[in-house]
Amino acid sequence: MYKLRPILKPYYDNLEKGKIMGMKCQDCGDVVWPPLPTCQKCGSTNLDWIDLGTEAVIDEIRFEDSSVGGDYTFRKADEFFVSKEPYCVCVGHFPAGTHQFHAALYGVTEENKDELTSQLPFKADAEFIQLDGGFKSVGFRVRK
Known part of the structure; x- marks a missing residue:
């Protein structure tokens, strides 16, 4: 069963620091912003934060x-x-x-x-x- 990870708090905490974070799928390499809990390309839940720059x-x-x-x-x-x-x-x-x-x-x-x-x-x-x-x-x- 998939364990839902909090996304909103880390995302908004980083905005306060001037950092824009997205999610990168560790299975297929897809990167999405704004962050979502599942990969939009392959459906994986194996996602990590990535700094997208400004x-x-x-x-x-x-x-x-x-x-x-x-x-x-x-x-x-x-x-x-x-x-x-x-x-x-x-x-x-x-x-x-x-x-x-x-x-x-x-x-x-x-x-x-x-x-x-x-x-x-x-x-x-x-x-x-x-x-x-x-x-x-x-x-x-x-x-x-």
């Missing part, structure tokens, strides 16, 4: 006003973001990861979105987002 590759920009329309997950999460700085949704991956993710991307404006889109894929730095309730989440910021 840089991601942005593969796609989904520019839309974060206060209207768009991805429901982000509209709901937006209620809990302490900062109300505008962001858009991006699709990206960590250099050490094997899966794409969706995340908030800061620094994209109506004025620069076409230029940034023409530069895809590009690297972005992690942005630790303070949430109501005293914990953090992860987004990314366009490099200047």
Whole structure:
């Protein structure tokens, strides 16, 4: 029988230290973020923590006003973001990861979105987002 390991506490504890952790399958090598208790490729529960660094590759920009329309997950999460700085949704991956993710991307404006889109894929730095309730989440910021 599988023994469920706590994932949320170590993950959020590391965010407070400025570290983004994912899970690496020791059986097939798959790496996923955010962390999950089972491998998304082979189903194994033989997973270990891996430090993904604080840089991601942005593969796609989904520019839309974060206060209207768009991805429901982000509209709901937006209620809990302490900062109300505008962001858009991006699709990206960590250099050490094997899966794409969706995340908030800061620094994209109506004025620069076409230029940034023409530069895809590009690297972005992690942005630790303070949430109501005293914990953090992860987004990314366009490099200047």
